[in-house]
Amino acid sequence: MENKISFGAKLKKVMAVRELFMIILIIIAVLLLTIMSPNFLTRANLVSVLIGLVPNGIIAVGMVMCLLEGSFDLSVGGIMAFTGTLVGVLMLKGVAILPAVLITLAVGLLIGLVNGFFIAKVHVHPLIVTYGMQRITRSAATILTGGYSIYGFDAAFGVMGSKRIGPLPLMVWFMLALIIVFDVLFRKTKYYRQAYYLGSNPNAALLSGIKVDSYRIQTYAFSGLCATVAGVVLASRIMAGTPTAGDGLEMQVLAAGVIGGCSMNGGEGTIIGCFLGVIFLSLISNALTIMSVSQYWQGVVTGVILIAAVSIDMILKQRRAQAAVKK
């Protein structure tokens, strides 16, 4: 009896690893979509899905760090729009590409530091600080450009979208590399592991010698930096700075993180898990588009999926907790 593990038990074990669960979910979604629409499994469609999710994928890295600490960053969409236009304005003012990008990254980092300062040192709730920052940055993007999109950059800046390696543009490879590198860093390095300690039990983390306040500030700075990278990459791809870019993106990424196994209470989740969540949500939205589901209905579908996914997770967790008690 004890040597033989039943199929059901094995399945449970597999499902307990969130990433595998997500991959299975994505495979099911792909199969269904292929059956339902002949246009889905075409190279053009898949490449366009991948290109479309690049900003979300990059921002997911920073968001996961916030989620691990039991927090979130609602300013990422605004920061992306602001920095995406800032880099363009700088270049149009005659700053060379590399310095323009570096200045923009520094500004994004600074915005994140400001978020972190108010959250960790002044103890303002992250919801308020990051929502406020979202309003500020989006406004700033509009002010910067007078409300219009700006374009006319040096063609060399467009490398992220124009240069292809194999079937995919550079930006997709760049994002994938970022995801993989940071997934490993979050699993393996002492620095990023602190996020798990902090989210798991903040009081104990403090007593274990983790510099909680300073780490929180660094977390938001990191998230701001990720959003800035996304902004620059997006600007490079569309060769324009758009103040309305990434509207509502913060909630999409947050939802992807939670679907991908991050706990809103912190301490749980991985970069890959969140990224798989991003892929899943992109597939759903792509499916709705190619099946010509009305724009009006797309919100209903994604909303239902979000609540359903998290509900299933909670139910499974409670079952597991009960099973553990019985042992």
Add this chain to the structure above:
Amino acid sequence: MSELLKMEGITKKFPGTLALSDVSISLNSGEILALMGENGAGKSTLMKVLSGIHSKDAGRIIIDGNEVHFNGPLDAQAMGIAIVNQELSIFPHMSVAENIMANRQPASGGFIKSQQLNAEAQKYLDELGVAISPRTKAGTLSTSVQQLVEIARAISMNPRILIMDEPTSSLSDKEINTLFTILLALKRKGLGIIYISHKIKEVLTLADHITVLRDGKNSGELDRAEADEHSIVKLMVGRESHFIFPHKAPEGVTKTVLSVRGLQSGEKVKDVSFDVTAGKILGVFGLMGAGRTETARTIYGLEGKYSGTIEMNGRMLNIRTPRDAIQAGIAYLPEDRKLDGLFLGMPVKDNIVAGILDKVAPGGMMKESLIARNANEMVEKFQVKVPSIATRVSSLSGGNQQKVLIAKYYKTNPQVLFIDEPTRGIDVGAKSEIHKQLRELADSGKAVVVISSELIEVMGLSDEIVVMCEGRVTGKVSGSDMTERNIMTLATKFIDSSAQEAS
């Protein structure tokens, strides 16, 4: 042996209470100092000062003859002070190894060396004789094993002074023996150990010196050679505070209100039957893990499904939620006032009316005059010392917080009032006031059930005592049968026999 640590004249104030007043202790290396005292005597507070969690208001901490100042727990750790807290501070989502080596994982270039991490953790687990894999998720372990993981964490810091705050409260006999072996080995290595406990037998086996605190002050020091149960108890309870319990219920009070038969729920409540009489105080006593609190929680609808019967005035109840229990006339004051009982950030008046919102909001609109009238009435009845009913509960002393909580539940007009650890963390003066108020509630016809781990309190307060062990009622004592010896025999009924079977 040299003097490793000296704390002199330590004073610590909290809003509304003087937690420590001019307390001094001294510890040599290679020595175990037991710090004893009743709940609320100031043991934990003193250790939180020593481990840098609380700042002191006055006094000196001297290590190796030099005065030190701690601005936080890290400073204390740097001086070689490690503490195993009474409340667990486990990272549930992380592995045992990551718990033990929290923030000190072996790494090169920032990358954690998993193998070395697990090997190091394994070393400390082996040292403690804990047979678990360092890769296990800490959240899946039982509380007692989690505690061993915490002890492993403390030892892994290679401390010079190790503080153990009631480490045996959730351990089995075998685990306690293992722990003692380890502590004695650490002592031989030259560590100074401060061992907090209120279990006299443990202390007499383990300690070289005993310092007893009472009401935040030094009550006395004893060498093990001169210490015995009697001398320790005398220092712990003090002469005067021992005999000021209120009167008992008059003869001839026999009306049963609540009747519990064969109650069973989860792992902690296996077979519990008892009757609660109107006008009397029933004590429920048991050692840690006996299922006292869980029994009350089951009756209050907090533990989900149960089997067995709960009858109120002869009518069978089906309690699924606390709301059902309240409607049936049962109130339960939880053990952890701050966590489960009070709305700390809210004013006294809002706390008092929290259970009777329907009454103070006729037609759905809260009426400030009704709230104030109810709150003032209760503040007067239970003698809550507050500047105003608009004062936030968080700024009150433990005793006054408990009174607010009693007032809140009193307002729901219960027939049976369960109160779990009624005077935990409350200073002596307020303790006897609360005892008096509980007796007045009984005299006014309520049935009061006092759940407590303090034997002296249960005996002083109750008319009858139901004793539990391992989830079962092992007996009931009253009148002249109500002796410490009888009660302890019943409370350890299954524990002793299982120990004998094992040996």
